[in-house]
Amino acid sequence: MNSGPKILVVDDEERIRRLLKMYLEREDYIIDEAENGDTALEKALENEYDLILLDIMMPGKDGIEVCQEIRKEKATPIIMLTAKGEEVNRVQGFEVGTDDYIVKPFSPREVVLRVKALLRRSASSQKYVQEKAVTKDVIVFSHLTIDNDAHRVTADGTEVSLTPKEYELLYFLAKSPDKVFDRERLLKEVWHYEFFGDLRTVDTHVKRLREKLSRISENAAKMIVTVWGVGYKFEVMND
Structure with missing residues (x-):
């Protein structure tokens, strides 16, 4: 059973969620999922996650709105997933408080490395602080x-x-x-x-x-x- 940091993966595409879940669980992370912004926001505010992987383009609340709402309550580290060419959205993401971004299509290994790097320097993941x-x-x-x-x-x-x-x-x-x-x-x-x-x-x-x-x-x-x-x-x- 996995016992590592808990991560919320948010994307409206099931295949992307499944792919990320598979690679992250190999690293002993505990994975929770959300398929839209409304569910993501509800889960993020009700639970304590060590990190959130958040897609920008989703039906309902988009990633920018979700990040903005989370930042009113919590300092949970957030990595934004953006499609190639959405540079304006990436800038907006930084402005509302995201910590990093990864451009689609991405390598799952890159995601794992970015997650590890952010967890290491994150105040909310004391497991990675010496x-x-x-x-x-x-x-x-x-x-x-x-x-x-x-x-x-x-x-x-x-x-x-x-x-x-x-x-x-x-x-x-x-x-x-x-x-x-x-x-x-x-x-x-x-x-x-x-x-x-x-x-x-x-x-x-x-x-x-x-x-x-x-x-x-x-x-x-x-x-x-x-x-x-x-x-x-x-x-x-x-x-």
């Missing part, structure tokens, strides 16, 4: 602490729930305090893609990151600074 007796990779500021070994962020002592991509963006900026990064550089370093997309993807994630931090600590949120006409930086505050 447990260490002494935490070494920790960045500490006055109002914000980033524990990279545990993929955990705390603001004024309270844990902040972030998606994997929000976490990566914050960690990347915080590693180089006061250094300004333009949006193109952030897309390359955080999203790991060279694609002709809307740079608002970065703006959207920064906005969402600030909102989550500000709910707990206004001081922590203010550390992410907009440099007008250039990009963003992480500014260390002097209390």
Whole structure:
């Protein structure tokens, strides 16, 4: 019996769901399925999944809408499945909070590798975080602490729930305090893609990151600074 991370596979084509299920179960993942956006959203909100594979084009609610609704409640890692040529939809996916995308037709082995990679860096899959007796990779500021070994962020002592991509963006900026990064550089370093997309993807994630931090600590949120006409930086505050 499989005992690994639990994954929700969402696609309106049964053959694709069956193919993904077969390959993922070989890796000891527990697979649940949904054939449309409405069912997917219901399952995603009622259950705790380690990752969701979500097709964009579906009858009823599409993948963009489903992702947007999930992000209002949860930080579950999401990989979007998109047909070739749907670049606009991929950009929209990043803007609403998806963490990665795979273009159809895809290799099932590629899907498995992407799933493994996202689970490793996902805060919601502690099975893939190395447990260490002494935490070494920790960045500490006055109002914000980033524990990279545990993929955990705390603001004024309270844990902040972030998606994997929000976490990566914050960690990347915080590693180089006061250094300004333009949006193109952030897309390359955080999203790991060279694609002709809307740079608002970065703006959207920064906005969402600030909102989550500000709910707990206004001081922590203010550390992410907009440099007008250039990009963003992480500014260390002097209390």
